[in-house]
Structures are given as structure tokens and as C-alpha cells.
Amino acid sequence: MIRLEGVEKVYEDGFQALKDINLEFKEGEINVLIGPSGCGKTTTMKMLNKLIDFTNGNIFINDKDISTIDAIDLRRTIGYVIQHIGLFPHMTIYNNVAAVPKLLKWDKERIDKRVNELLNMVGLDPETYANRFPSELSGGQQQRIGVIRALAAEPSIILMDEPFSALDPISREQLQDELLRLQKEINKTIVFVTHDMDEALKIADQIILMKDGVVEQKGSPEEILRSPASDFVKDFIGQDRLQQGNAIPVVDEVMSKEFVSIEEKQSVTDAIDLMKDKQIDSLMVLSNSHQVTGKLSLYDVINQTEQMVAEVMKPFEQNIESGASLSAALHLIKKHDLNELPVVDQDQQFIGIITRKSLIHVMSKSYSLVGNEGK
Amino acid sequence: MEFIIELSTYMGENWGYLLELTVEHILMVLYGIVLAVIVGVPLGIICARSEKLAPIILSIANIIQIIPSLALLAILMLYFGLGFETVVVGLFLYSLLPIIRNTYVGVKEVDPHVLEAGKGIGMTPLQLLAKIQIPLSLPFMMAGLRIAAVIAVGVASIAPYIGGDGLGREIVSGINGRDEIKIYAGAIPAALLAIIADIGLGISEKRFKKKNA
Ligand SMILES: Nc1ncnc2c1ncn2[C@@H]1O[C@H](COP(=O)(O)OP(=O)(O)O)[C@@H](O)[C@H]1O
Numbered sequence: 269m270i271r272l273e274g275v276e277k278v279y280e281d282g283f284q285a286l287k288d289i290n291l292e293f294k295e296g297e298i299n300v301l302i303g304p305s306g307c308g309k310t311t312t313m314k315m316l317n318k319l320i321d322f323t324n325g326n327i328f329i330n331d332k333d334i335s336t337i338d339a340i341d342l343r344r345t346i347g348y349v350i351q352h353i354g355l356f357p358h359m360t361i362y363n364n365v366a367a368v369p370k371l372l373k374w375d376k377e378r379i380d381k382r383v384n385e386l387l388n389m390v391g392l393d394p395e396t397y398a399n400r401f402p403s404e405l406s407g408g409q410q411q412r413i414g415v416i417r418a419l420a421a422e423p424s425i426i427l428m429d430e431p432f433s434a435l436d437p438i439s440r441e442q443l444q445d446e447l448l449r450l451q452k453e454i455n456k457t458i459v460f461v462t463h464d465m466d467e468a469l470k471i472a473d474q475i476i477l478m479k480d481g482v483v484e485q486k487g488s489p490e491e492i493l494r495s496p497a498s499d500f501v502k503d504f505i506g507q508d509r510l511q512q513g514n515a516i517p518v519v520d521e522v523m524s525k526e527f528v529s530i531e532e533k534q535s536v537t538d539a540i541d542l543m544k545d546k547q548i549d550s551l552m553v554l555s556n557s558h559q560v561t562g563k564l565s566l567y568d569v570i571n572q573t574e575q576m577v578a579e580v581m582k583p584f585e586q587n588i589e590s591g592a593s594l595s596a597a598l599h600l601i602k603k604h605d606l607n608e609l610p611v612v613d614q615d616q617q618f619i620g621i622i623t624r625k626s627l628i629h630v631m632s633k634s635y636s637l638v639g640n641e642g643k
Numbered sequence: 644m645e646f647i648i649e650l651s652t653y654m655g656e657n658w659g660y661l662l663e664l665t666v667e668h669i670l671m672v673l674y675g676i677v678l679a680v681i682v683g684v685p686l687g688i689i690c691a692r693s694e695k696l697a698p699i700i701l702s703i704a705n706i707i708q709i710i711p712s713l714a715l716l717a718i719l720m721l722y723f724g725l726g727f728e729t730v731v732v733g734l735f736l737y738s739l740l741p742i743i744r745n746t747y748v749g750v751k752e753v754d755p756h757v758l759e760a761g762k763g764i765g766m767t768p769l770q771l772l773a774k775i776q777i778p779l780s781l782p783f784m785m786a787g788l789r790i791a792a793v794i795a796v797g798v799a800s801i802a803p804y805i806g807g808d809g810l811g812r813e814i815v816s817g818i819n820g821r822d823e824i825k826i827y828a829g830a831i832p833a834a835l836l837a838i839i840a841d842i843g844l845g846i847s848e849k850r851f852k853k854k855n856a
Pocket residue numbers: 279280281283285303304305306307308309310311312
């Protein structure tokens with residue numbers, strides 16, 4: 269984890285590039301710094317591996333103050349990818365990828381193995397590419413090498429400064445997809461600078477929107493789209509994307525707050541009577557503290573008339589937080605093959621329930637995608 | 644036609660002596676240039692790293708270069724006496740400027756993004772120099788070497804005036820004896836040496852460039 273506390277930067281010429289920056293980059297997350305040119309993204313990033321020193325404040329990496337770490341040692345433990353790729357033109361692809369392991373004096377066998385593994389990871393056949401020079405590769409291939417060079421010595425942190433912005437749109441998309449796929453395997457703490465909002469929305473776990481050396485807003489892509497903190501943020505996101513953001517339904521809009529419930533301590537016979545009375549085949553079960561804890565369906569109660577509700581009910585094992593997107597809910601429902609999914613607020617208090625049926629109904633209505641995609 | 648036959652007969656009869664002079668010529672140039680590389684490359688690197696020292700070092704090398712070669716050798720003779728060493732010192736001084744200047748430009752010209760990448764992955768300043776800046780400035784250094792070699796082959800021809808040898812010996816004795824044949828017998832190999840140095844070093848320069856492209 270990386271933490272910036274009250275970090276400021278004043279350049280030698282007196283220009284204050286950063287003012288009171290407080291940020292946290294969580295482990296295993298892609299943190300995207302975004303903002304107009306000159307807002308201080310690169311400055312922020314380069315302070316993390318001491319390519320630029322800061323004037324005030326503190327930066328911690330895994331709770332260690334980086335001012336106590338030697339700059340060279342620090343850089344060898346942090347991957348670094350730049351916009352201009354910056355491969356060493358006089359070295360083969362092998363030697364480019366092996367650069368950091370060589371600095372760390374790994375033995376030859378270990379380096380060979382690692383280089384092969386990395387080239388395969390980005391779909392470049394080692395046999396074909398290891399002995400080529402950077403100039404013999406396409407731009408997209410070169411930046412793949414740039415990325416795996418940064419990964420070579422298994423750093424836990426990777427800094428990427430507009431890594432894909434010099435590429436053509438198709439290569440850019442491909443590399444974004446690959447980064448997301450890689451990240452699932454490698455699970456690094458990534459700090460990623462871009463000025464492209466689409467890119468940020470696509471890859472970010474956390475977006476940090478900067479303007480004139482201050483953090484204007486930070487949050488998940490969804491949070492930023494749903495509630496932009498200022499007109500600047502709105503402008504930067506753009507009207508099109510905001511509308512898209514609003515079009516993404518959240519679970520709250522679909523969940524039902526009205527359902528028939530029964531308490532855990534009641535008997536199954538009471539439950540059957542209630543179902544008959546209301547003409548339904550299932551009930552929500554409430555705990556003593558009036559929390560919904562599970563479900564009781566008709567199948568559970570057949571031949572169980574001697575029991576109490578608490579003994580035969582099916583407790584809920586999954587839930588989803590208010591404000592989450594419908595696609596997240598759908599994902600959970602599919603993954604765990606659920607019929608109902610309780611919605612809870614931030615304090616884990618039950619506020620409603622989503623059923624599989626209502627979800628599919630809403631999704632098919634608002635997207636009419638189901639038919640189109642033939643799913 | 645007659646002249647050409649005469650010249651080739653002379654060269655054929657005296658080839659042993661001419662070869663000896665050629666080898667001597669090459670040796671003087673080689674010593675001078677090797678010294679110039681040993682001193683000039685570090686000076687060029689210092690220039691590239693220090694904005695303050697660069698104009699000073701480059702101006703001094705420039706001034707040396709401006710002194711006419713005969714005058715420079717004559718002045719050196721006052722201090723070092725007659726002989727082979729004095730010529731080598733002269734050739735060394737003469738070769739300095741192209742080597743310093745080209746090293747300086749070569750190191751300066753290294754793509755700043757490549758340098759940033761090297762720094763960013765944790766190379767020390769010395770590693771940056773050895774693994775990136777010097778290898779990438781090799782084509783420039785080779786070009787400097789080429790210029791220096793061609794100049795040195797020429798300047799070495801006046802070595803006999805300060806007690807040196809080489810192909811100049813044959814030329815000077817031709818001048819003194821008004822012997823056209825002797826002048827050509829010295830001048831042609833000297834010119835060939837310059838051309839070979841130019842072409843040979845030019846090829847290796849291109850090879851480096853291609854690799855770095
Ligand atoms: N070495 C420097 N000296 C003075 N000002 C600088 C220097 N480097 C960057 N800046 C200024 O700091 C601001 C932030 O720069 P930077 O972090 O590179 O912006 P971004 O990456 O967001 O485009 C810019 O206004 C830039 O002009």
C-alpha cells in the first residue's frame with residue numbers, strides 16, 4: 269500500500285506543482301491519476317520512485333517512509349513504464365526484459381526462465397522475439413516489452429505514465445485488455461497516469477481526478493460517474509459519459525422492500541398458514557433483531573410441520589451493498605446460482621431484496637440486450 | 644605513361660623501404676589517436692555532464708585545432724625535442740577536438756526517454772553511462788574517430804620536419820631533390836591510408852548506427 273500525506277511540490281523555479289496531496293493506493297488495485305495536461309499527474313507519480321523529490325509531506329510504501337529508502341534500491345523494487353516506451357535500442361528484447369534482474373544480479377538460469385515466462389505472458393514467442401532489437405517490433409509489441417520489463421523482477425508496485433497513449437487505438441484497447449487480464453494474475457498495486465477518461469473508466473479501481481496540483485475528486489469509476497463533485501469533474505467526464513453513468517441502474521432501483529416475512533422463532537405450521545393465506549411459495553425470515561437472515565420456501569416446509577422456522581430455513585450467504593450496479597448483482601446471482609439476493613446498507617443492515625426474476629426483467633427492459641446477444 | 648611505368652618501377656624496387664615508412668606512418672597515427680581516445684572520451688563525457696565545463700574544454704580543444712599543424716609541431720619540438728614522440732604528441736593534440744566534440748554530442752543526443760527508463764528501473768549514474776550513454780553514443784564517437792584519423796594521416800606527413808619518419812620522409816626528400824617520382828611514391832600510399840581509414844571507420848560507424856536505430 270502507498271500513502272501520500274500532505275505532499276507538496278515546489279519546483280526550483282518557484283512553481284507550486286502540487287498542493288496538499290493526500291492519497292492512498294491500495295494493494296492489488298489499479299489507481300488511475302487523471303486530469304488535464306500540467307495538473308501534476310507525472311509529478312505525483314515520479315515522487316513515488318524518487319525521480320522527483322517532494323518539498324513537504326510524507327510518502328509511505330507499506331508503512332515505510334520512502335525518505336529512509338535509498339533511491340536506487342527503491343527503483344529496483346518498483347516497475348516503471350513510460351509513455352515513450354524507452355526500450356534500450358541497442359539491446360535485444362531479451363536484454364531489455366532482463367535489465368532489472370541483471371541489475372539485481374540474478375543467475376543466468378533464473379533470468380532465462382523469467383524472460384521466457386514474461387514473453388509468453390504477453391503472447392510474444394520467445395524463440396522469435398528474444399533476440400530481436402526493439403526497432404524490429406511494432407509499437408504495440410514494443411510497449412508490451414515495456415510492460416514486462418517493468419514486471420521482470422516481480423515488483424509489488426508498478427508505475428505507468430500514459431503507457432498506451434502513443435499507440436494506435438486498436439493496440440491501445442488490446443493493451444488495456446491485456447493489462448486487466450494480467451492484473452488478475454499478478455495482482456500488483458498499479459499507479460497509472462492517463463488523460464483519457466475512457467481508459468480510466470475501463471481499467472480503474474480508483475480514479476483520482478486532479479486539477480492544478482490538487483485532487484479534485486477520488487473514488488471508484490462508478491462513484492465518479494454517479495456523483496461528480498464539481499462542474500470541473502462533470503466537464504472532464506463529459507456529458508455523454510455522465511448520461512451513460514446515469515443509465516447504469518443500481519440495485520436500489522430494482523430491489524423490493526415489500527415482502528412477506530416470518531420470524532425465526534415461529535413454527536413451520538404458522539409459515540404454511542401464512543403462505544396459503546397470501547398465495548405465495550416463499551417467505552423471508554426475520555431474526556429476533558428484525559434482520560432478514562434467510563428464506564423459507566414451500567419445499568423446505570413439506571413434512572416438517574413439527575419444526576421451528578429457524579431449523580428449516582435457508583440462510584442467505586451472499587449480499588450486496590446499496591449503490592452497487594445491477595451487473596454486479598447479476599454477476600453474484602449467476603456465480604452462486606441464487607434466486608434472491610439481499611441488499612444491505614453500509615452498516616450491513618438489511619434494506620431490501622433482489623430476486624432473480626425481477627433482475628432479469630429489468631435488465632432485459634432497459635438494455636433489450638438479452639435478445640440481441642442471443643443469451 | 645612513361646611516368647607511370649617509371650613510378651611503378653621505383654615503387655617496385657623500393658617496396659621494402661616504402662612499407663617500412665607506411666608502417667611507421669600508421670604507428671604514429673595509431674599512437675596519437677589512441678591517446679586522444681583515452682583522454683578525449685572522458686573529456687567529452689565530462690562536457691556532456693557539466694554545462695559549466697563544456698565551453699571551457701571545447702574552446703581549448705578548438706584553439707589547439709586552429710593552430711596550423713606545422714606551427715604546432717614546431718612549438719612542440721621546442722619542448723619535446725626532435726623525434727617520434729613529439730609527432731605522436733602533436734597528432735594526439737590534433738585528434739582531440741573531433742573526439743571530444745563527437746563524444747559530447749553523442750552522449751547529449753541519447754534519447755532522454757531511454758535515459759529516464761534506465762534511471763527509473765534503478766541504474767546508478769555509472770551504470771547509465773556504461774550500459775546506455777556510451778553504447779548509444781558509439782556511432783558519434785566512431786565518426787569523431789574517423790575525422791581524427793583522416794586529419795592525423797595528413798598531419799603525420801610533415802613529421803620529418805621535426806625528426807619523425809613515415810611516408811613524409813619520402814615526400815620531403817622528393818621535395819628537396821626535386822624528384823617527382825619520390826614525391827608520388829610517398830604521397831600515394833599516404834592518400835590511400837587516409838582513404839582506407841575514412842572508408843573502414845565509416846563502415847563500422849554505419850554498423851553501430853544501424854544497430855541503434
Ligand atoms: N522541472 C520543472 N520545473 C518547473 N516546473 C515544472 C517542472 N516539471 C513540471 N513542471 C510543471 O509542473 C506542472 C505539472 O507537471 P506534470 O506533473 O508533468 O503534469 P502532467 O503529468 O499532469 O501533465 C506543470 O505545470 C509543469 O509545467
